[in-house]
Amino acid sequence: MSKKVEEVKESLSEMLELPKDIVLDLPKITMIGNLQIYIENHKGIIEYNKQRIRINTNNGLLRIIGKNLSIRTIVTEEIIIAGEIESVEFDT
Known part of the structure; x- marks a missing residue:
């Protein structure tokens, strides 16, 4: 989408007090300590092993x-991921 459309959506989201994750199609990430991570609005798994999981989102790659x-x-x-989580990073 064009940058102008994104800016309009963000402004509309703020004015109407709508959740940005829904309006802007962004991932919503919830962590429970360092034991579990819950990700909503993902676009698929790119890589998966016991030390690293990479997930595609509209905002870029999420690396756990x-x-x-x-x-x-x-x-x-x-998606719900469990284990001993050391870091969560975005590659935009």
């Missing part, structure tokens, strides 16, 4: 680094 990582649940737009 840790130990004994496993995917507990995965559905169309939601």
Whole structure:
């Protein structure tokens, strides 16, 4: 999408107090300590092993680094990852 359309959507989201994750199609990430991460609005898994999981989002790649990582649940737009999470990074 063009930058102008994104700016209009963001302004509209703020004026109407709508959630930005829905209006701008952004991922919503919830962490429970360093043991579990819940990601909504993902676009697929790029890489998966016990030390690193990379997930595609509309905002770029999300990289999760840790130990004994496993995917507990995965559905169309939601994913739950468990393990010892050491870092979460965005590559935009």
